[in-house]
Amino acid sequence: MKTEADLLPLSPQAARAVGRLRPARKIGRQIFVFLAPFVLYGLFLLYNGVNPWELYVSMVRSAFGDWFGFGETLIKATPILLTGLAAALPARAGLINVGGEGQLAIGALLATMAAVWLLDAVPAAAGIPLMLFAGALGGALWAGVTALLKVAGRMNETIASLLLNYVAVFLVGYFVHGPLKDPHSFNWPFSPEIARQLRLPVFDGTRLHIGFLLAIAFAVLVWLVLAKTGTGFRIRVLGGNRIAAERAGIRVSLIYAGVLLAAGALAGIAGMIEIAGIEGRLRPTTGATYGYLGFLAAWMAWNHPLRLLLTSFLLGMIAVAGNELEIGSGLPSSSVHMLMALVLFFLMGGARGRKA
C-alpha cells in the first residue's frame, strides 16, 4: 500500500498549520482552488480540439456582454437557485434533501396538469398564481413522501429522497406518454402547450422571464425566516445540535416535516417556472439535472440563502457555456458537468476540515 501512503501529504498537525497560514498565502490558495478546475478542464478541452481560452472568454462575454446573454444566464440560474434553496433550508435543520430533482419534476407535472386541464381559459392574473400554487403543491407532496418516511419511518432522508427522484421521473414519463400526452404530437412524448396567457411575462430583447425575480424573492424570504424569526432560530438550533433541541422542547419531527415540505414547494415552483417561463409544455426531461445542480450550489454557498444567489449564478454561467460548447464545437453539453464537478471537488479539497 505504498502508493496510498504517498497520497497522504499532510498530518493533522500540518493541516492545522495550513489553517493558520499568513493571509497572503491564504488568498493565494483560494485563487488556486478557484482556477485549478478551469485549468484542468481547459487541458481536457485542448485534448478534444477546443480552444479553452476562447470558451472562457465567450463564457464571460455572453454572461456580461449583452442583455440577451445575461438573461440566458439568469434563466439557467433561476431553477438552480430554487432547488438550491430546497437543499439549503433542510440542511440548516440538519437534513440532507437530495430530492430537488424529483420535487421539481412533480411540481412541473402538477403545474402542467393544472394549466392544461383546469386553467386553459383563466386570465393571467388568476391563472399564473394558481399554476404556481399547483407547482408548489406538487413539489411539497413529493417532499411529503420523504418527510413521512423520515419522521414516521425513521428512514435516512438522503437515500429516500434520492430514490424518489427516479420514481418521479418515471411518473412524469407515465403522464407524458399517457393521460397528459398532446393528441397532436404525432406520438412524441410531451404534453399539450399551456395557454398563451399563462406564460410568464418576458423582458424585452431577451428570453428572460419574471420567474427569476420570484426566485430572488424566495431566497430573501428564506434568509429572513432563517435569520430573523423564532422558527428560523429553532431550525438552526436543531441543525446545530439535535439533542440540545430536543431538551429545549423543540418539536423536532414538526420542524423536519416543515422544512422538507417548504423545500419541496420551492423546488416545485422551480418546475412551474420552467414550464410557464421557458418550455411551455412538459417533456420527460423537463428540468433534468437542475435538482442536483441546486444541491451543489447550496453546498458551495454553505447553505446560506444569499450566498446561494452568487453560486447559482456561477453554475448558471457554466450551464450556458455548455450550450455554447454543444453548438459551437460539437461537444455534448453534459461535458460541462465535468467542469462543475471539478469546481466542487477543488472547493471541497480547499475547504479543509470545515465541518467534515
Place this chain on the structure above:
Amino acid sequence: MIADILTGALRSGTSVMLASQGELISERAGVINLGTEGCMLAGALGGFATTVWTGNPWLGALAGGLCGMLLSLIHACLVLDRGANQLASGLTLMFFGIGVTAFLGRSFVSEQIVGFNPAPIPVLSDIPVLGEVLFNHDPLTYLSMLLVPALWFVLFRTRIGIILRAAGEREEVLFACGVNPRLVRYAAVLAGGFLAGIGGAQLSVAYTHSWVENMTAGRGVVAVAMVIFAAWRPFRAMLGAYLFGAAQALQLTVQQQGLPISPYFLFMAPYVLTLAALLIVERRKRSSVPEGLSRVFAADADG
C-alpha cells in the same frame, strides 16, 4: 414463469449486488460512498470500451474495476485527507461520473461486442428449475456468488476483517494497535470502487452487451440503500440486490404476458420496492450501524 423471474433476478441483480458488496466494505470501514453510481458508470464504460478494443471480456471486467477504483480514489482523497462531507463528495462524484461517461462514451453508443455469455455449468444446470435459475449464467455472476461467502469470511473470521470493522467502529483501537485507520479506510473505499466498477462492467459487458448514456439508472444508489437494508451484512445485501433484480425481471415478464399495466409503473417498481425494504428495516432498532458511520449521518448537514 417463477423460474423466469428468479433467473432474471440473478441476471439483472448481479450488478447491484457487486456494487453493494463493495459499498458494504467501504461502509464497514466508516465511509459511505454515494458516488457508487458514478463508479458503476465508469466501470460500465471502461469495461465496455476495453472489451471493444481487446475483444476480451475478462480484460474488460478488470478495466471496469480499475475505472471504478480510480473514481473512488477522488472520494477517498477528499473525504479522508481533506475532511470533506462524505455525502456531498459522493454526490459530486456521482455527477462527475455521469458527465465524464456521457462525454467519453459518445463514440461507443453504437458499438457491438461479444462480451460474456451464459455458460451453463455441466450436470448442475440440468437440475430442473434450480439448474436454470442458479447454474446458467455468465462467469461474472458465478464469481459474484462466490464473492459473498468469501467477503463474509474475511469480514467476520479474519484479522483483516477485524481491522476493517474497527476502522468503522472505533479508530482509537486501531491507533492503539499501531494500525493507521486512514490507510484502512483508503483501502476499503478503493476496494468498494473496484467492486462497483466490476458491477458496472457486468451490466454493460455481460447483461446488456451495449453502452448507453447513464445506463446504470440509479443502480448505484440502490446498492447503497441495499447495504443499509442489509444491516451491513453481505448475505442480506445479496438478497436485497436480487430482490431489486427480481422487480426488474418482473417488468419483462409482465410485458411478455401482455398485461395491461403501464410500463412506467413497472419501471418504478424496483425503486419503490427498495424504499419499502428500507422502511421495514429502519423501523427496527438500529444498533448495527457502524459507529463511525453513524457519526456521518448524525453530523449536521452544514457542509
